[in-house]
Amino acid sequence: MARMPLAQRRRQLTEAAIRAMTRDGVPRTTTRSIAAEAGVSLSVFHYCFDSKQALLESVIETITEHYLAVVKEAIRPRTTLHETVRAGFQAYWDHVRAHPAEHMLTYELTQYALREPGFEHLARRQYALYCDTYGELIEQARRGTDVELSVPVPVLARYLAAMTDGLTLNFLVLGDGTAAAEILDMVTDHVAGLVLDGQLLPYTGHVPT
Numbered sequence: 001m002a003r004m005p006l007a008q009r010r011r012q013l014t015e016a017a018i019r020a021m022t023r024d025g026v027p028r029t030t031t032r033s034i035a036a037e038a039g040v041s042l043s044v045f046h047y048c049f050d051s052k053q054a055l056l057e058s059v060i061e062t063i064t065e066h067y068l069a070v071v072k073e074a075i076r077p078r079t080t081l082h083e084t085v086r087a088g089f090q091a092y093w094d095h096v097r098a099h100p101a102e103h104m105l106t107y108e109l110t111q112y113a114l115r116e117p118g119f120e121h122l123a124r125r126q127y128a129l130y131c132d133t134y135g136e137l138i139e140q141a142r143r144g145t146d147v148e149l150s151v152p153v154p155v156l157a158r159y160l161a162a163m164t165d166g167l168t169l170n171f172l173v174l175g176d177g178t179a180a181a182e183i184l185d186m187v188t189d190h191v192a193g194l195v196l197d198g199q200l201l202p203y204t205g206h207v208p209t
Contacts, residue, residue, distance in 0.1 A: 010048045013038050014058045021059070022101045026112040031055075053119060056109060060126045063106055067095040068133055075141050082192040084141050089164075089184045096168055097177065104172050130161040150194045163187055 004012070016038035021029045031052065035045045049055045074091035078084045096103050106126070113123040134157035142149075149156060171180045 006048065009040075009044065010058065011062070013040070013045060013048055014055070014062045017055055017059050018063065018102065018105065021108070022105050026056075026105070026108050053122060056113070056119070056122055057125060060106070060109060060122065060129065063102060064129055064133055066099070066102065067092055068137075070095055071137060072140065075137060080192075081141070081145070081147060081195055082188060085191050086184070086188045088137060088141065089188060092164065093180065093184060096171065100172060103168055107169060107172075127161070127165075130165065131157045134158075134160045147195045156191070156194070160187075160191075 013034060017029065017034045020034050020037045024033070031045050032042055034055070035042045038045075049058070071088050071091045075084055075088045078087060110123050110126060113119040113121075113126070131154070135153055138149075138153050138156060138160075151159075167180055167183055171177065
C-alpha cells in the first residue's frame with residue numbers, strides 16, 4: 001500500500017465512511033467495514049482516527065464541505081442581492097436533489113449522536129457548524145457591498161440553518177420539489193427584504209414573515 005500524507009489518508013477514510021454509512025446506516029457501519037471500503041488495513045484506520053467520535057466529526061464536516069463548495073461558487077456578485085441569494089439557495093438545493101442519500105445521512109448522524117451516550121456533543125457540533133457555515137456565506141454575499149442587515153448576522157445564520165434543515169428533511173420525506181422551490185423563493189424574498197438601499201432597518205427581534 002502506497003504511503004500517503006496523514007491528512008490525505010484521513011480524507012480517504014472519511015469519504016469511505018460516508019459511502020458505507022449512506023449504504024448501510026450509521027449503527028451498522030463498523031471501523032472494519034470502513035477500512036475495507038477504503039481498501040486499507042484496520043491499523044491504518046486507528047492510526048488516522050483515535051475514536052469513532054473523531055471519525056463522525058470528520059464525516060459531518062466533510063458532508064458540509066461538499067455543499068459549501070458549490071454554494072460558495074454560486075454566490076458571486078450579480079445584478080441584485082436578491083439574485084445572489086437565490087443563486088446560493090439554488091446551488092444548495094441542486095446538491096440536495098443530486099445527493100439525497102448523503103443529506104439523509106446527516107439526519108441519521110444527528111439521531112445517532114443524540115442517542116449514543118457520550119456522543120451528544122457531536123450533534124451540537126453539527127448544528128453549530130451549520131450556523132457557522134451560513135454566517136460565512138452571508139458575509140461572502142455582503143462582501144464588496146455597503147448593504148446593512150436588519151438583524152445580526154448570527155441571528156440570520158441560525159434562521160437560514162433552521163429553514164434549510166427543515167426544508168431538506170421535508171423534501172426527503174415528501175419528495176415535492178415544486179413546493180421546495182416555492183419556499184426557497186419566499187425565503188429569498190425574506191432575506192432580500194432585510195436590506196433597503198444600504199440603510200439599516202429596525203431590528204424587532206424576529207425575522208419578518
